[in-house]
Amino acid sequence: MVKAAIFDLDGTLLNRDESIEKFINTQYDRYKKIVGHIPKDKYVTRFIELDNRGYVWKDKVYQQLVAEFEITDITWEELLQDYINDFKNNCIPFPNLIGLMEELKKRNFRLGIITNGKGQFQMDNIKALGIEKYFDSILISEWEGIKKPDPQIFKRALEDLNVLPNQSLFVGDHPVNDVKAAQNVGMIGIWKKDHQWNSVEADFIIADLAELPLIIDNTKKLNVPSC
Structure with a gap:
């Protein structure tokens, strides 16, 4: 699960x-x-x-x-x-951002962010979007001393959330730094479509954040073990 x-x-x-x-x-x-x-x-x-x-x-x-x-x-x-x-x-959010956060919290999901960038700068942007309160773990590369696609930053987030890789999914727009890097540590890798790439190998692909709850409902298609 x-x-x-x-x-x-x-x-x-x-x-x-x-x-x-x-x-x-x-x-x-x-x-x-x-x-x-x-x-x-x-x-x-x-x-x-x-x-x-x-x-x-x-x-x-x-x-x-x-x-x-x-x-x-x-x-x-x-x-x-x-x-x-x-x-x-x-800062401009993608559509349905707050609605998704509310839905995932209703489902008692543990939520995290992993972002490359400057520490305070990225934290200010997260706060500007009004989403800081939803997250149990926020890892920013400057503050962590490691950045995506290093597997250690993904493992650190999993430890923060106290979950196994196969109990977790990662959503990102970069095929290598996000999707492949998450898959490499055993997570479900979900690509959020970006016009910069035409074809990306991922477990699931979404164009809108609102699609994610349905993806979660369908994760059994990946034969993710029950935990």
Whole structure:
């Protein structure tokens, strides 16, 4: 019987693509007197390109932006600090996030998050989504000293939740760091569809968080042992 659900954050619970676009638009507006010599669509597009969906930390992104656009009245460090301070105010959840959390708690599921990233920054985003209260374990790579796909961070979450791997499922948008990594430790790996990949091997695939309860009801199809 599945007793626990563990989630990735960015691209799974947090709609990071929409959130980053919202943030960078508002940042441009805040600093228009300084960056107004750059067309807004060019500033926004270049930031998103350099960000590479979060795989490049923003110190490098802002250093590149400042150099390319010849921004002189504000430092890259100040722009980075603005990002750290304000991104949480632009967090957009995927549809049905709170409804799913409520449903899983009604079922007495133990819930966890494993996310790569900066500790306080990611925790601020989790709080901004209003979901911190639902989780029994939140592991953020900077604070843990290990990151996905390292199996140890998955095992640490399982220990926190006091469940076996075959009593647990992991939901994430990355085929390797999330799905395959979870399967490698014996968990059920569920891929939340992402336009970056066309075909992903997973135990189950969902396009919407609201589909997860039905997936849980059907986990016997995987011949998951009763515990």
